[in-house]
Structures are given as structure tokens and as C-alpha cells.
Amino acid sequence: MLKTKYLFIVFLCFSIFSFGLQSQEKLSILALIKQLETQFDVKFSYTENDVKNVFINKPLVTDTIEEIISSLNASTLLNFKFLDDRYITVSTLNKRIKICGTVTSKLNNKPLLGASVYVKNTSKGVITNIDGVFNFSNITVDETIIISFIGYKTASFSAKELMLIDGHCKTIVLEEDIEELNQVLISKFLITGLQKRTDGSTVLNTKKFGTLPGLTEPDILQSIQAFPGIESVNESVANINVRGGTNDENLMIWDGIKMYHSGHFFGLISAYNPHLTNKVVVIKNGTSSEFSDGVSSTINMSTKDVIGNDFSGGFGANLIHADAYFEIPISKKLALHVSGRRSFTDVFNSPTYDNYFERSFQDSELTTNSDNITDGNRSSDFFFYDYTAKLLFDITDKHKFRANVIGINNNLDYTESYQNSDGITESKTSNLKQENLGLGGRWDAVWNTKLTTRLSAFYSKYNVDATNYRIETDQRLTQANEVLETGVKLNTYYKINNVFKLLSGYQFSEIGILYETTVSAPSYDRVKKDVLLNHALFSEIEYRNNTTYLRLGVRGNYFQKFNKLILEPRLNLRQKLSRHFAIKLQGEFKNQSANQKIDFQDDFLGVENRRWILANEKEIKISESKQASFGFEFNQNNWLLDVEGFYKLVDGITASNQGFYNNFQYVNAEGRYNSRGVEFLLNKTADTYSTWLSYTYSINDYEFASITPSVFPNNVDIRHSVSLAFNYNVLESLEASIGGIWRSGQPFTKPIDGNETVQDGNNTRINYDAPNNENIDDFMRLDASIAYDFKFSETVLGVFRVGVLNILDRENTINRYYEVNPEDTSKAIQINNKSLGLTPNISFRLNF
Incomplete structure (x- = not known):
């Protein structure tokens, strides 16, 4: 009876439990x-x-x-x-909920540290912790959450799908992308949107980019100057100096297309619209063997590569230009991304424009008067525009096709009017136009779990055309510089196992350059055309585990015209010695066959005097560089200490492409320069703020065997350079940034005291002292920016930014040179080029 009673109780409990489950x-x-x-x-x-x-x-x-x-x-x-x-x-219901999740990799089921999690069309975002976990509160149920990690496919969820329920968080598994990139080492480097990768390169993500001092938008080529070892001695993105190199030594790639033009407004604004440029990878050393050219650096820009589900875009304006971009999904497998930007400087002159104009055109014919031409008889119209378009076609899950076009244009018209001997007013218009057109396409294919390929091709055309009427001499000067390059590249990626990967490939390029000058009186015509074919094979093996990253590669370049083979070994090593401390060693050989020549006597209205020329292995050699660097990193509690020493030797430079403002500017001489120094960076980041201090010490010397003295300081020998900045999220939607730059003055050559000029036949010229033996005053500038994000509607985000460059209005000299005094030919006139004064800018954007 007792046994039966127990059985009944057990049955009753089971029935109740079953009913509860039901x-x-x-x-x-x-x-x-x-x-x-x-x-x-x-x-x-x-x-x-x-x-x-x-x-x-x-x-x-x-x-x-x-x-x-x-x-x-x-x-x-x-x-x-x-x-x-x-x-x-x-x-x-428009309820506020709490969401959370754990982000893991499908490859090994391990959590992903530093994955970006943000609310679409807002500035709200976090990164995952060491366990891959993220938490968000105060989220409306209808918002969309975007989760991304470099090297993985981006995922999006509705807030409802990630809602915290009964203390449980959703697990999000990210798949590896076709283009497997280097592991992110530091997910927030300097500011949000900058990431440092294991191979030492730096990634700028424009969509998540924070506010840098003085900027009102994520200007690509302005932003990278926040990195140690990268600066512009004349404040121009058309003259970015990486570890003492010249601007033409930077390889610029936009979606696989090699570009020959970098700046609007003749260098003050980046020519690449940041709102469709999804990420920018900057490499100073240890470059992958798939890249050549650019003996100083590689700046690889790429646009968004994912087909979205919704139509999105944005438009905005600042005191210089207006722009718009759109991401248009046509179907689940087909999309179109377009952008456009145009200045309104030809119809409206803002204070920002006036400062930029004065800075760009100082000492040119636009700002220096002739004796018989008054300001009232002079006028100029300047405008620029750029556009991009990208077609995305996912043929299948494993085969994708992309096609791109980019166009960049700067146009300047300059009109002078005067009265002739008959009292009739005549006008003559000069014109300067810069254009860069790029076309590209690629096919990505995943053949199996180990093998993927990428076949790409591009066409790039760069033109500078100038017509300059000189009223005083009734002379017409016409100049042209045209670059045409086509290229094809095949990359094969083979995953040997979980720690070894192999890259191999072939690249063919054909480059042709036209260089032309004509003068009407006296009649003169000079035309030069050169074409060069280059075949390259490259291969590298990459090894990576939890403590070691090693990439060894080699590239062989064969120049058909010269029957010349150049081998380029590459090395990139990072070794963790403890959880927080690592050492790094990098080295590379690179070459470059196209450089810029700088003409002062035929100077494109005095505005743009750089023209591309091609090596001929006679008076112009193929430039070759050798570079090595060694350093260490210490990273703990969001503190980063990065110290790196470097040595760079570039052989095959010419005096004509260095921009001498002394007696060497017309000398045909071949030489080299070597730059060595130390880069120091201290960076502290937190959820609401980031601050950093960088310092670069370098020594940069020329060596020209045919010039006396043969060794002297480089034109961009900046011994000391310091950058200090602080970025703070005052509120969730309000961000402020302030920072300053100080650096040593640029070298210059002064005339000999007491004997400033010398007679040379019928001409009088400056009698220069030892080259680059003096330095102009130190450069110092303080900048600040404020950014405010707000919701214009449920789907539209507004962004308002204010930036001020040189808020102390300090008068900095960025270049100094001398001319013979026309009133007293025994004396020299000192001419100082000045930097931007106090320059405010305002921008407003709507993104949807």
C-alpha cells in the first residue's frame, strides 16, 4: 500500500511537470x-x-x-x-530595450575581441570585449544593429532579435570574408575608426571615423597625417612626406586602380570622397609582395563591398563644397553605389575659400600684379568636382564581380584685361585643368575551402593641361602632361592549414607618359613620349599563431624595354614576448619607374609645377629603395606605447624632382637620400575619450656625386615633429577634439652675405651659400573640432561639425626662397610662403 502511494505521488509530480512543460x-x-x-x-x-x-x-x-x-x-x-x-x-511599440550578444568566429568558434557593434544611422556603437561580448541599453525595438569585424562578413540584426531575455544573450557567428585580412591588433587606435593590424599597417574606417582636430569630415589624406612619420611640410595633401620621402613616392590605389592625383584645391583637400571610401590601409614598411611602386608608402583605398538590403545614402555640404552618395540595391545579387562632390567656389566665396585661395595661389600670377594690370582688370574662377560609381554583382555565393569608375577634376580660369594702343579693351584667358579618370574591375572566386583567386584589371588616365597668356610679352605658353596606365593582376590565395597561408600572383602593367611644352613667341615646341612595360611575379608565405606573425615574400619585376630584372625581398615579423609586450621587425626592397619633375621656369601659372616623367635608365634611373625598421609595442589597460626605429635608402632620385629653391633647381644630377630616425607613440583610449602623443626624430640627407658639396640636408629634413591631441565624447552624441602640431623648420639655402648676386653672362643670378644650411622658423599649429550627431527622424541621422585650423592664427612660414631684386640687381629679395591662417569650416550632413 505504501509503495502504491509513492508511485501515485511520483506519477502526480510527473504529470504536473509535464503539464508545466506543455x-x-x-x-x-x-x-x-x-x-x-x-x-x-x-x-x-x-x-x-x-x-x-x-x-x-x-x-x-x-x-x-x-x-x-x-x-x-x-x-x-x-x-x-x-x-x-x-x-x-x-x-x-517604440519600447526601449536592452540588447546583448556574444560574437564568435565560424572558423574556430572562438570569441572575437574588438568587433564593431553599432546602431545603423546613428553614432552609437561599442566594441566586443575579450570574451566577444557586447551590451547595449536604451535601444528602440525598430532599430537595426550592424556587427562587423575586419576579415569577416558584416551581419545585421533587428534589435528585437538581440533583446536580452531571461538573462540570456544571443550568440552571433561571423563568417570569414573572401578577402581574409590581417588580424586586428588594436581596434581603437588614436580615435574610433582607426585600427592597427598585426602586420603593422593601419586601417582607417571612414564610416566609424571619429573627430580629428580641425577637420569637419574624415578627409582621407588629411587624417593619415595623424600617424607618426607621416606629415606634409607645406600643409598640402599633394605633398605628403612619409619618412622623409616626396609625395610622388606614395603609391595610391583606389579600388585596385592606381591613381596619379591626390588633391583638390591644388593639394588642400583630399580628392577622394570619404563617404563611399569604406576603408584606407596605410603601409610604411613590410609591404606585401603584391604591391610595388611607391618607394615610401602604400595608401590602399577601397569602397564598400557588400550588397545591402536597403536603399541608403547621405548628402551634405561645408563652406567649400557639397556632396552626395547613394547605395542602391537593385536585387539581392546586384547593387549600385554612386557618389558625387562639387565645389561652389565659382559662385560663392566663403571665408574658408578665401583662406584656401590665398594659401594655394600665393606668389602665383593670380596674386602678383604686373605693372600695367590692376586688380580690377583681373579675375579668376576655380572649381573642382569628383564622382565615383561601383557595380556590385554577386554571381553566386562563391563568385563575385565588381566594376568601378572614378573621376577627379580641377579647373582654373584666369582672365586679364587691358587697353591696347588704340584704346580698345582686350581680354586674355589662361586655363589650368587637372583630370584623373580611373576604370577598374575584378572577379573574386572561392574554389574550395583552401583556394581563392582574384583577377583584376584597371585603366588610369591623368591629364594636366595649361594655357598661359602673358600680356607683357604677348606670349602664349601651352603645357601638357598625360599619363596612361593599364594593368592586369592575378592573385591566388591558398590556405595550407590554420597557421600557414600562401599568396602567389602575376601582374602586367603598361605605362605611357606624354610631356609637352609649346611657346608662341619665340616659337618653341618640345614633345616627349615614353612607354614602359613591366611584368612581375610575386609570392609570399604567411605564418600566424597566438604569439608569432611572420610574412616572407619576394617580387620579381622585369622591365621589357631595358631587359632589366629587379628582385624585391619582403619581411614582416611580429613576436609576442608576453601578453602585453611584442617586438616587430620589417624590411622591404621596392622600385618605382615614374616620378614627378618640378619645373620652376614653366610653372603652370605658378600653381602646379609637378609633371610626371618616366625612367629611361640614362639620365633618369628607376628609383629603388631599401628600408628596415625595428621596434616594440607595449599594450595594457588601453595604454599603447609604440616605439620604432627605421632606416631608408632611396637610390635613383634626380635633382629635378626634389624641388630645389637654389642653384640646383636647373641641374641634371642623379643621386640618393637616406632617412633614419625613431618614431614614438603613446596612446590612451577609453569608452569616452582618447589622447595621444607622437614624436618623430629623423635625419634626412642627400648625396649627389656630381654636386658640390655632395652630401647636404634633404629639403624635407624635419628633425623633430610632435603631435598631441585629445578626443572626448562629452555626451553620447557630442564629440570634441583639440590638438596641436609642432615641428622643426624646413631647410633652405640663403645667399652669401655681402655678395648676394653674381653676374652670369647677360643674366644675374642668386649667389647661394652652402645648400640647405639654414632652417626656417619652427612650425606650430593648434586645431579644434566639435561634432554633434542627432536624429532628424527615425531613419535619418543628422551630423553637424565645426572645425577650426590654426585657432591661434599663428603665421607660419612653410617655405623660403630668393629672387634677384629688379630695382637693385646686387641684392636678393627674400620670399616667404605662409601657411593657412585661422581657418574655420562648418559641415552639415544627413545620412539615411
Whole structure:
């Protein structure tokens, strides 16, 4: 009897437990609605998108319809409302919820540290911790959450899908992308949107980019100057100096297209619209063997490469230009991304424009008057524009095709009017135009889990055309410089195992350059055309585990015209010695066959005097560089200390492409320069702020065997350079940034005291002292920016930014040279080029 009693109790407990399980059975809202409509003879009105993927505990069959509706309102994010006894409406609530998740890799199921998680069309974002976990509060249910990690496919979720339920967070598994990139070492480097990778390169993500001092938008070529070892001695993105090199030594690639032009407004504004340029990879040393050219650096820009589900874009304006970009999904497999930007400087002159104009055109014919031409008889119109378009076609999950076009244009018209001997007013217009057109396409293919390929091709055309009428001499000067380059590249990526990867490939390029000058009186014509074919094979092996990163590569370049083979070994090593401390060693050989020549006597209206020329292995050699660097990193508690020493030797430079403002500017001489120094960076980041201090010490010397003295300081020998900045999120939507730059003055050559000029036949020229033996005053500038993000509507984000360059209005000299005094030819006139004065700018954007 007792045994039977126990069996009955066990059966009763089991029945109650089973009934509890049954009562907790999960049921979709859609299924429940259909069930309730049949059971209670009611009708529900709803939108399917609002109720799909919503599951609840199955209500007890004994509940009345009123009790069930009350329970649904309490347990879901939906609003059930009786219109009458029979009709019930269902809608979403604008509730604030808490979301969370754990982001892991599909490759090894390990958590991803530093994955970016942000709310679409807002500035709200976090990064995952060491366990791959993220948390968000105060999120509305209808918002979209974007989760991304470099080297992985981006994922998006509705906030409802990530809602914290019963203390449980959703696990998000990210798949590796076709283009497997280097592991991110530091996810927030200097500011949000900058990341440092294991191979030492730096990634700038423009979509998530924070606010740098003085900037009102993520100007690509301005932003990279925040890195140690990268600066512009004359404040121009058309003259970026990386470890003492000249601007033409930087390889610039936009979506696989080699570009020959970098700046609007003749160098003060980047020519690449940042709002479709998704990321920028900057490499100073240890470059992958797939890249050549650019003996000083590689700046690799790429646009967004994912087909989205929704139409999105943005438009905005500042005091110089207006722009717009759109991402247009045509189907699930086809999309079009377009952007355009144009200045309005030809119809409206803002204070920002006036400062830029004065800075760009100082000492040119536009700002220096002739004796018989007054300001009232002079006028100029300047404008620029750029555009991009990208077609994205996912043929299958494993085969993708992309096609791109980019166009960049600067145009300057300069008109002079005067009265002739008959009293008739005549006008003559000079013109300067810069254009760069690029076309590109690529096919990415995944053949199996180990082998992927990328086949790409590009066409790049760069033109500078100038017509200069000189009224004083009734002379017409016409100049042209045209670069045409086509290239094809095949990359094969083979994954040997989880730690070894192999890259091999072939590249062919053909480059032709036209160089032309014509003069009407006296009649003169000079035309030079050169073409060069280059075949290259490259290969590298990459090894990576938890403590060691090693990449060894070699590239062979064969120049068909010269029957010349140049081998380029590459090395990139990073070794962790402890959890927080690592050493790094990098080295590379590189070459460059196209450089810029600087003409002062034929100077494109005095504005743009750089023209591309091609090596001929006679008076102009192929430039070759050898570079090595060694350093260490210490990273703990969001503190980063990065110290790196470097040595760089570039052989095959010419005096004509260095921009001498002394007696060497017309000398045909071949030489070299070597730059060596130390880069120091201290960076502290937190959720609401970031601050950094960088210092670069370097020594940069020329060596020209045919010049006396043969060794002297480089024109960009900046011994000391310091950058200090502080970025702070005052509020969730308000960000402020302030920072300063100080650096040593640029070298210059002065005349000999007491004997400033010398007679040379019928000409008088400056009698120069020892070359680059003096330095202009130190350069110092303090900048600040404020950014405010706000919701214009549920789907539109507004961004308002204010930036001020040189807020102390310090007068900096950025270059100094001398001319013979026309009133007293025994004396020299000192001419100082000045930097930007106090320059404010304002921008407003709407993104959707």
C-alpha cells in the first residue's frame, strides 16, 4: 500500500511537470493568431513583418481571449488593442530595450575581441570585449544593429532579435570574408575608426571615423597625417612626406586602380570622397609582395563591398563644397553605389575659400600684379568636382564581380584685361585643368575551402593641361602632361592549414607618359613620349599563431624595354614576448619607374609645377629603395606605447624632382637620400575619450656625386615633429577634439652675405651659400573640432561639425626662397610662403 502511494505521488509530480512543460511550450505569434481567430471567432489586423520571428509561451487553453490579449501585451513588444468585441489590431511599440550578444568566429568558434557593434544611422556603437561580448541599453525595438569585424562578413540584426531575455544573450557567428585580412591588433587606435593590424599597417574606417582636430569630415589624406612619420611640410595633401620621402613616392590605389592625383584645391583637400571610401590601409614598411611602386608608402583605398538590403545614402555640404552618395540595391545579387562632390567656389566665396585661395595661389600670377594690370582688370574662377560609381554583382555565393569608375577634376580660369594702343579693351584667358579618370574591375572566386583567386584589371588616365597668356610679352605658353596606365593582376590565395597561408600572383602593367611644352613667341615646341612595360611575379608565405606573425615574400619585376630584372625581398615579423609586450621587425626592397619633375621656369601659372616623367635608365634611373625598421609595442589597460626605429635608402632620385629653391633647381644630377630616425607613440583610449602623443626624430640627407658639396640636408629634413591631441565624447552624441602640431623648420639655402648676386653672362643670378644650411622658423599649429550627431527622424541621422585650423592664427612660414631684386640687381629679395591662417569650416550632413 505504501509503495502504491509513492508511485501515485511520483506519477502526480510527473504529470504536473509535464503539464508545466506543455504550458511553457513555445509558439509563434503567427500560429497563435490563426488559432485564436478560429477558437474565439475574432479577427486580427497586423503587418507580417511586425509579428514574424516572435515566439511566446503557449497560453493555457482555459484562458479567455481578454486574458490572453492582456498576457501578450505584457510579455511581448507588440501592442494588441480591441477595436470592438471582434476586431483586434496588432502593432509594434517604440519600447526601449536592452540588447546583448556574444560574437564568435565560424572558423574556430572562438570569441572575437574588438568587433564593431553599432546602431545603423546613428553614432552609437561599442566594441566586443575579450570574451566577444557586447551590451547595449536604451535601444528602440525598430532599430537595426550592424556587427562587423575586419576579415569577416558584416551581419545585421533587428534589435528585437538581440533583446536580452531571461538573462540570456544571443550568440552571433561571423563568417570569414573572401578577402581574409590581417588580424586586428588594436581596434581603437588614436580615435574610433582607426585600427592597427598585426602586420603593422593601419586601417582607417571612414564610416566609424571619429573627430580629428580641425577637420569637419574624415578627409582621407588629411587624417593619415595623424600617424607618426607621416606629415606634409607645406600643409598640402599633394605633398605628403612619409619618412622623409616626396609625395610622388606614395603609391595610391583606389579600388585596385592606381591613381596619379591626390588633391583638390591644388593639394588642400583630399580628392577622394570619404563617404563611399569604406576603408584606407596605410603601409610604411613590410609591404606585401603584391604591391610595388611607391618607394615610401602604400595608401590602399577601397569602397564598400557588400550588397545591402536597403536603399541608403547621405548628402551634405561645408563652406567649400557639397556632396552626395547613394547605395542602391537593385536585387539581392546586384547593387549600385554612386557618389558625387562639387565645389561652389565659382559662385560663392566663403571665408574658408578665401583662406584656401590665398594659401594655394600665393606668389602665383593670380596674386602678383604686373605693372600695367590692376586688380580690377583681373579675375579668376576655380572649381573642382569628383564622382565615383561601383557595380556590385554577386554571381553566386562563391563568385563575385565588381566594376568601378572614378573621376577627379580641377579647373582654373584666369582672365586679364587691358587697353591696347588704340584704346580698345582686350581680354586674355589662361586655363589650368587637372583630370584623373580611373576604370577598374575584378572577379573574386572561392574554389574550395583552401583556394581563392582574384583577377583584376584597371585603366588610369591623368591629364594636366595649361594655357598661359602673358600680356607683357604677348606670349602664349601651352603645357601638357598625360599619363596612361593599364594593368592586369592575378592573385591566388591558398590556405595550407590554420597557421600557414600562401599568396602567389602575376601582374602586367603598361605605362605611357606624354610631356609637352609649346611657346608662341619665340616659337618653341618640345614633345616627349615614353612607354614602359613591366611584368612581375610575386609570392609570399604567411605564418600566424597566438604569439608569432611572420610574412616572407619576394617580387620579381622585369622591365621589357631595358631587359632589366629587379628582385624585391619582403619581411614582416611580429613576436609576442608576453601578453602585453611584442617586438616587430620589417624590411622591404621596392622600385618605382615614374616620378614627378618640378619645373620652376614653366610653372603652370605658378600653381602646379609637378609633371610626371618616366625612367629611361640614362639620365633618369628607376628609383629603388631599401628600408628596415625595428621596434616594440607595449599594450595594457588601453595604454599603447609604440616605439620604432627605421632606416631608408632611396637610390635613383634626380635633382629635378626634389624641388630645389637654389642653384640646383636647373641641374641634371642623379643621386640618393637616406632617412633614419625613431618614431614614438603613446596612446590612451577609453569608452569616452582618447589622447595621444607622437614624436618623430629623423635625419634626412642627400648625396649627389656630381654636386658640390655632395652630401647636404634633404629639403624635407624635419628633425623633430610632435603631435598631441585629445578626443572626448562629452555626451553620447557630442564629440570634441583639440590638438596641436609642432615641428622643426624646413631647410633652405640663403645667399652669401655681402655678395648676394653674381653676374652670369647677360643674366644675374642668386649667389647661394652652402645648400640647405639654414632652417626656417619652427612650425606650430593648434586645431579644434566639435561634432554633434542627432536624429532628424527615425531613419535619418543628422551630423553637424565645426572645425577650426590654426585657432591661434599663428603665421607660419612653410617655405623660403630668393629672387634677384629688379630695382637693385646686387641684392636678393627674400620670399616667404605662409601657411593657412585661422581657418574655420562648418559641415552639415544627413545620412539615411
